[in-house]
Amino acid sequence: MFEIQNLHVNISEVDKKIIDGINLKINPGEVHAIMGPNGSGKSTLSYTLSGKDGYEVINGDIKLDDESILELEADERAAKGIFLAFQYPIEIPGVGNLSFMRTALNSQRKYNGNNELNPAEFLKVLKDKANNLNIDMEMLKRPLNVGFSGGEKKRNEILQMALLEPRFCVLDETDSGLDVDAMKQVSNGVNSLRSDNRSFLIITHYQRLLNYIKPDFVHIMAKGKIIKTAGPELAIEVEEHGYSHLLT
Amino acid sequence: MGFDNKNSYWIDTFIKKYEESFKKVDLHDRKSEYWRFASPSIWYDVYNNNKLPLEKQIENFSFNYDDITDCCIKFKDGMLDISSLAKLNRGEKNIEVSSYKDAVTNENHWSTQKFGVAQLNAEKPYERPLALFNGLDSRDGVFIKFKKGVRKKFHIIYEGNEQKKSTIRNLFDFEENVDITIIEHFYGNSKYNIVSEFFSHNNSKFEHIKIINQDITDTFIYHLFGDCQKHSNIKAINFSFSENPVRNEVNLHLEGPECDATVASLGFGQKDTSICDNTVFISHQEESSKSRQIIKNALSGGAKAIFQGKIYVSSVAQKTDGYQMSNGLILTDDCQFLVKPELEIYADDVVCSHGSISGTLNDDHLFYLQSRGIPLAEAQKHLIQAFFAEILNEINDEKVINHIEKQISIKLA
Numbered sequence: 168m169f170e171i172q173n174l175h176v177n178i179s180e181v182d183k184k185i186i187d188g189i190n191l192k193i194n195p196g197e198v199h200a201i202m203g204p205n206g207s208g209k210s211t212l213s214y215t216l217s218g219k220d221g222y223e224v225i226n227g228d229i230k231l232d233d234e235s236i237l238e239l240e241a242d243e244r245a246a247k248g249i250f251l252a253f254q255y256p257i258e259i260p261g262v263g264n265l266s267f268m269r270t271a272l273n274s275q276r277k278y279n280g281n282n283e284l285n286p287a288e289f290l291k292v293l294k295d296k297a298n299n300l301n302i303d304m305e306m307l308k309r310p311l312n313v314g315f316s317g318g319e320k321k322r323n324e325i326l327q328m329a330l331l332e333p334r335f336c337v338l339d340e341t342d343s344g345l346d347v348d349a350m351k352q353v354s355n356g357v358n359s360l361r362s363d364n365r366s367f368l369i370i371t372h373y374q375r376l377l378n379y380i381k382p383d384f385v386h387i388m389a390k391g392k393i394i395k396t397a398g399p400e401l402a403i404e405v406e407e408h409g410y411s412h413l414l415t
Numbered sequence: 416m417g418f419d420n421k422n423s424y425w426i427d428t429f430i431k432k433y434e435e436s437f438k439k440v441d442l443h444d445r446k447s448e449y450w451r452f453a454s455p456s457i458w459y460d461v462y463n464n465n466k467l468p469l470e471k472q473i474e475n476f477s478f479n480y481d482d483i484t485d486c487c488i489k490f491k492d493g494m495l496d497i498s499s500l501a502k503l504n505r506g507e508k509n510i511e512v513s514s515y516k517d518a519v520t521n522e523n524h525w526s527t528q529k530f531g532v533a534q535l536n537a538e539k540p541y542e543r544p545l546a547l548f549n550g551l552d553s554r555d556g557v558f559i560k561f562k563k564g565v566r567k568k569f570h571i572i573y574e575g576n577e578q579k580k581s582t583i584r585n586l587f588d589f590e591e592n593v594d595i596t597i598i599e600h601f602y603g604n605s606k607y608n609i610v611s612e613f614f615s616h617n618n619s620k621f622e623h624i625k626i627i628n629q630d631i632t633d634t635f636i637y638h639l640f641g642d643c644q645k646h647s648n649i650k651a652i653n654f655s656f657s658e659n660p661v662r663n664e665v666n667l668h669l670e671g672p673e674c675d676a677t678v679a680s681l682g683f684g685q686k687d688t689s690i691c692d693n694t695v696f697i698s699h700q701e702e703s704s705k706s707r708q709i710i711k712n713a714l715s716g717g718a719k720a721i722f723q724g725k726i727y728v729s730s731v732a733q734k735t736d737g738y739q740m741s742n743g744l745i746l747t748d749d750c751q752f753l754v755k756p757e758l759e760i761y762a763d764d765v766v767c768s769h770g771s772i773s774g775t776l777n778d779d780h781l782f783y784l785q786s787r788g789i790p791l792a793e794a795q796k797h798l799i800q801a802f803f804a805e806i807l808n809e810i811n812d813e814k815v816i817n818h819i820e821k822q823i824s825i826k827l828a
Contacts (some may be wrong), residue, residue: 216786217786218786219786220778221780241786242785242786242789245787247516250786251786252464253783256783259783259798260799261798261800261801261802262784262801264801267784270793271787271788272788274790274793275787278788310690331787331788405530
């Protein structure tokens with residue numbers, strides 16, 4: 168179970184409070200969506216959960232299976248099963264996509280006391296995952312995200328998610344920059360990874376993604392707080408009426 | 416002073432000329448533009464160093480020579496291993512290999528027409544006092560003529576054990592249509608001062624790779640002077656892992672049209688004794704030639720890197736395409752990356768550019784890797800290796816690439 172308790176977060180660089188008291192409980196197998204106007208703190212929340220430097224928790228806690236993760240570094244949180252699919256996956260020239268994925272998987276396996284996979288074993292695992300997601304292995308021979316289209320970058324994120332088998336996935340505006348077909352493809356990938364043991368927190372501006380990845384709960388975030396929680400119908404309400412009536 | 420005190424040879428004229436010029440040089444004079452960041456005295460004076468035992472040198476840093484089928488020439492403590500040369504001459508028909516001694520004492524040797532010519536062309540725009548010293552002090556080296564159409568790969572291995580000077584003079588002549596790779600490996604306890612001149616005739620291809628291993632205990636300076644005729648394709652790639660002062664001087668004179676020249680260097684310094692100095696001068700004398708200078712240095716622990724790069728374009732060298740880029744990866748605050756790019760252009764239809772970027776590891780790159788479970792130290796290693804990837808991509812030899820990657824890994828451990 169993933170739990171956020173009374174979370175307050177400053178962005179250190181500007182010494183400004185962005186998250187102003189969030190409480191959220193996500194059970195295994197659940198899909199939660201967070202929507203909200205620009206500047207409401209959605210991306211700040213995703214970076215804080217994943218452990219990025221510069222996001223200071225000044226109050227509250229974040230727990231995975233009743234254990235606080237606040238003292239854990241980003242790589243430790245990932246090894247514990249937290250995965251962040253970036254809104255803008257960064258390009259890293261010179262780092263091979265394939266070697267990066269193998270290093271990531273083996274780093275997590277090592278952290279959890281499992282044996283590391285040799286190149287042949289790894290390739291077999293990766294090919295299975297790529298085939299299930301209809302991802303061309305040619306993409307993996309290229310440097311990490313370099314020259315990838317928007318859709319390819321997002322599919323690469325989903326492939327990493329499939330490979331690393333996290334327990335809690337944060338999808339930060341995964342539909343950003345995608346055309347309808349690409350969005351369907353990415354959504355199919357996410358849906359194929361839904362299970363009773365895996366929960367999702369989907370951050371999005373638009374209701375359309377939630378037509379493809381159907382949430383159990385929708386939360387509206389504004390000015391660093393969750394101001395309303397309901398079922399999937401809340402997303403449709405926001406699509407029709409905007410956020411303003413919820414902010415008053 | 417002559418080659419020896421008994422007889423006179425054609426080389427004596429050069430030795431005397433270099434000696435007279437060297438006497439006029441003040442090695443501590445920092446007024447010269449190309450020595451402002453590091454004095455020539457660094458590579459001349461006695462240097463305090465840490466001598467490594469020989470067995471440790473070979474165990475940790477050695478290239479795997481066991482399965483090399485290419486030609487191999489060896490130097491030990493500045494002296495040519497004649498047996499390696501004899502083996503070569505027996506097997507190779509399209510290559511004439513001579514020792515420095517045999518060449519300079521033979522009035523009819525082909526090198527009498529070539530010796531010193533490329534160095535003379537390189538004398539402008541600045542004095543090269545350590546090349547002058549090499550000219551008067553060297554007593555060994557290898558002179559190789561590659562005949563028309565030959566394709567060959569050579570390894571030249573320099574080992575230092577007795578903490579002596581290795582002042583070596585090489586000369587390479589490439590006839591038309593050759594395709595030659597020379598990989599030079601430098602190890603151990605020696606003060607290295609090497610001058611290599613080469614002449615590439617029409618349509619010849621020459622790839623020159625230098626690997627300066629991290630067990631070098633003294634200073635290292637290498638001058639590569641090249642005169643290139645039409646359609647020459649030249650690559651001069653330098654890998655420096657030494658923690659002592661290294662100066663890599665490359666001077667290419669593109670005398671013919673439609674040449675293609677690449678000078679690239681990878682330097683990795685982690686101590687305050689480390690200086691990686693690349694001073695590169697490429698002169699375009701005819702039209703439609705291309706040149707690239709790509710310099711990358713990763714620095715920590717007070718290390719220093721220098722890049723002085725010049726692209727010269729004469730007035731007749733229209734359609735020149737010249738590119739220069741230098742990158743410094745500064746891993747600790749106490750390092751320096753000093754850069755002086757120059758473009759001197761007299762033609763009016765050219766494309767020439769230069770750029771330089773210095774910085775530390777990208778925080779967003781680090782976080783991306785960490786967010787996938789890769790610990791910080793491992794992520795940093797990946798990014799440093801990625802930084803060097805552009806230089807490694809310049810070479811095709813898998814064994815060399817593996818060796819370089821191993822040297823980088825040893826440094827990162």
